[in-house]
Amino acid sequence: xxxxxxxxFDLDGTLLDTLDDLTAAVNHALATVxxxxxxxxxxxxxxxxxxxxxxxAAVGPDYPExxxxxxxxxxxxxxxxHCAERxxxxxxxxxxxxALRCEGVATAIVSNKADAAVQLLRRRFFADTVELAVxxxxxxxxxxHPDAILKALYDLGGHPAEAVYVGxxxxxxxxxxxxxxxxxxxxxxxxxxxxxxxxxxGILVRRPEEIFTIVTGRE
Numbered sequence: 570x571x572x573x574x575x576x577x578f579d580l581d582g583t584l585l586d587t588l589d590d591l592t593a594a595v596n597h598a599l600a601t602v603x604x605x606x607x608x609x610x611x612x613x614x615x616x617x618x619x620x621x622x623x624x625x626a627a628v629g630p631d632y633p634e635x636x637x638x639x640x641x642x643x644x645x646x647x648x649x650x651h652c653a654e655r656x657x658x659x660x661x662x663x664x665x666x667x668a669l670r671c672e673g674v675a676t677a678i679v680s681n682k683a684d685a686a687v688q689l690l691r692r693r694f695f696a697d698t699v700e701l702a703v704x705x706x707x708x709x710x711x712x713x714h715p716d717a718i719l720k721a722l723y724d725l726g727g728h729p730a731e732a733v734y735v736g737x738x739x740x741x742x743x744x745x746x747x748x749x750x751x752x753x754x755x756x757x758x759x760x761x762x763x764x765x766x767x768x769x770x771g772i773l774v775r776r777p778e779e780i781f782t783i784v785t786g787r788e
Contacts, residue, residue: 578676582758701724739764742770753774
């Protein structure tokens with residue numbers, strides 16, 4: 570891979586370990602509609618396709634749309650109030666982003682999480698190192714559609730050939746493919762290595778510093 574001028578990152582499972590706060594929000598929402606709790610491992614498997622699909626999976630197929638909608642609203646309100654309580658950057662992420670910035674690599678976040686929460690978390694954890702963020706909204710189709718990646722890249726003033734997308738899931742791999750952008754897949758996120766290889770992952774990394782080397786060509 571040639572040196573890149575732009576690096577666009579997924580958020581949940583890539584930059585931030587959000588699983589505990591997401592699990593708490595899911596179980597709050599389920600309690601609101603009188604349904605049993607989900608295990609952390611179950612919530613992990615449900616992630617990647619946005620909040621609404623998360624709640625469809627958490628509620629399950631045997632309940633009507635109004636139950637899902639009620640759970641969705643309860644999740645949305647609770648999560649906005651509690652999304653940074655136990656969430657933290659994965660080890661090495663802060664150093665990676667700072668190093669990329671020093672090398673002149675522009676960075677952005679693209680997430681299927683609701684845009685309001687994405688903006689809040691960028692300001693909370695990455696205000697000094699990530700230039701912009703794009704979350705799910707009515708104006709931009711969520712991944713695996715390429716729209717959010719291309720919007721972030723356009724806003725940064727870049728072109729797909731100059732950029733790389735970094736994610737942790739099959740949704741990220743497919744979104745990068747549709748955007749015609751190189752992809753790096755991390756192994757510390759919400760999917761297992763065998764699953765990611767079957768999903769078509771090409772470049773797999775185990776540590777954030779590997780991303781720096783791939784993007785910049787420097788150790």
